[in-house]
Amino acid sequence: MDVSMFFKFVQQDVKGGITIIFACLVIISIACFVDMWTGIDAARTNKERIRSKPLRKTGAKIVDYFRLLIFFIMIDMLGLCFPWYILPYGCVIGTLGVLIVEGLSVIENLRKKRSHAAEVAEMAAKIVGCMTPEEAEKIIKLIKESQNAKH
Numbered sequence: 001m002d003v004s005m006f007f008k009f010v011q012q013d014v015k016g017g018i019t020i021i022f023a024c025l026v027i028i029s030i031a032c033f034v035d036m037w038t039g040i041d042a043a044r045t046n047k048e049r050i051r052s053k054p055l056r057k058t059g060a061k062i063v064d065y066f067r068l069l070i071f072f073i074m075i076d077m078l079g080l081c082f083p084w085y086i087l088p089y090g091c092v093i094g095t096l097g098v099l100i101v102e103g104l105s106v107i108e109n110l111r112k113k114r115s116h117a118a119e120v121a122e123m124a125a126k127i128v129g130c131m132t133p134e135e136a137e138k139i140i141k142l143i144k145e146s147q148n149a150k151h
Contacts (some may be wrong), residue, residue, distance in 0.1 A: 017088045021073060024088075024095040025066065032062045032100040038109035045113045069094050 036058040043050050072090035079085035126139050 011115040017076070020088050021069075021076075021091050024069065024091050024116045028065050028069070028093055028098050029062055032058050032065070033101055035105045035109070038106045038113075042113040065098050068098070126150065 033112060036054050038049055040054060048128065071089065072094035075090035076085075076088040
């Protein structure tokens, strides 16, 4: 095997690995922003105050995930010593873990958003089911008090 041919093979292998690692970093960033988006959307639905803190938290979370991925990339670099280790498996597995965590967070935010709608429907049914206007006024008063207690 010619030395120049060996370097071309290694160069091609490294280019493919770097492309996969870059794709994993982009996917992690997108997942974090989707989580932030659903969190803000749930907060708006629940009429919670939205501050600039979520963007800072998301940025810090992305940096932490990138730090974690660096360790997986170092494992992948050790894997280059083995001829069967042709892809950055560690980076892909680490990205999969991050996607699972962020996916669970997105599901939690969506549940939070839906739960508010469920509460509204339940309260409306209670008001409609009242026999007298006084009963309806009591329920409306309780709703207003609970809203004031949240803020």
